[in-house]
Amino acid sequence: MKNQISKAVISRLPRYYRYLRELIDQGVERISSEELSRLMKATASQIRQDLNHFGGFGQQGYGYNVKSLYKEIGNILGVEQAHNIIVLGAGNLGRALVKYNGFSQHGFNFCSLFDVDEALCGKSVNGIGIRPINEVDDYVRSHEIDIAALTIPMDKAREMSTLLYDAGIRYFWNFTNIDLQLPDDAIVKDVHLLDSLLELSYRICNAK
Amino acid sequence: MKNQISKAVISRLPRYYRYLRELIDQGVERISSEELSRLMKATASQIRQDLNHFGGFGQQGYGYNVKSLYKEIGNILGVEQAHNIIVLGAGNLGRALVKYNGFSQHGFNFCSLFDVDEALCGKSVNGIGIRPINEVDDYVRSHEIDIAALTIPMDKAREMSTLLYDAGIRYFWNFTNIDLQLPDDAIVKDVHLLDSLLELSYRICNAK
């Protein structure tokens, strides 16, 4: 889209989306970049710059219409699009993801879990079946899967991600404590839980 | 520490730590910033800059000793320090965190879960007791708690975080889909799962 929007901008979009949702729920109809900046602890300048990468959603002298800006950003983020997700690893985290019902309203569908543990296979979590991991290749090739969530042990992560890539997956939601090693057209969104805890630890140990 | 190290640098430390662990496991003894940069897809310059914020860990003509650099970074991150964590919300995610055993080796101890559901209270998960949420204030005031992990519904998140702050908590691991609103000396590390999914969604919708 346009001439490449920076990662920093894109990463702020979901945050705008959240704040606008809040404003709608509070019955706020219009908001200026100035007001929004106070709420979000950003600069009004940044907000206007960010939004203008995607179009002129505001109106001089008025500001932004909350509802329509919410819709616009939702469109940009593709919340109306359906996205199919498989989860590798039916452990505690994998099951928790599938059980959480907050993703579906934004178009995310969990299609299947996969696990090495034969005893789990055939069972289901929140209506989502667990399949043996050795079926994942066939499964991906015969279904339209957009995203693979990895909640498997670290030592299998790279191997599995490569297998998934070869089967056609390009979008990865990586919960393993390792960086995947994939070709450049793979998009990996890392959720490194230990990393974030370690950052907290750093802050605790270096508190003034 | 020193004259304020930027967030960008700090957020890279856990990543260095992970790669060095890998190198140790592979039996690598020394590494140059050049080699490490190829591995981590960063510039050698950045690596040297980053590390030098904390001290001269390398040696000209030799590079860095993997084991001792690993230890140094571990120290900076405080992996030897014990950190006590409570988890608010004994739902799927809260339980998954407590059940995951990968955090304890870096000094993180889960002390207690808290939940509104009376039926859960008294039970325990992975040996960690679940207490009623209305006891959390007393609990925090009578124990040395460093970090509060929030895995509660969004609509209670701000209220609870303020209560915890008033009880003395300064470090928050926030899994709720909302930004906390706390005084400046509170350190919040957000894990916005939906945000990261939405970023993936954006990338899918705007591919190529």
Place this chain on the structure above:
DNA sequence: TAGATTGTTAATCGATTAACAATC
């Protein structure tokens, strides 16, 4: 129309990268 606030260009700031003298 006058006032408000955007869209957008220009200035600033900080972070990343390059370069090289210091040194093991």
Place this chain on the structure above:
DNA sequence: TAGATTGTTAATCGATTAACAATC
């Protein structure tokens, strides 16, 4: 000692902020 590679300063780049003309 010569070669390699760091530590560190200087240059570049990109992102954030400020400013203001355009316009509702």
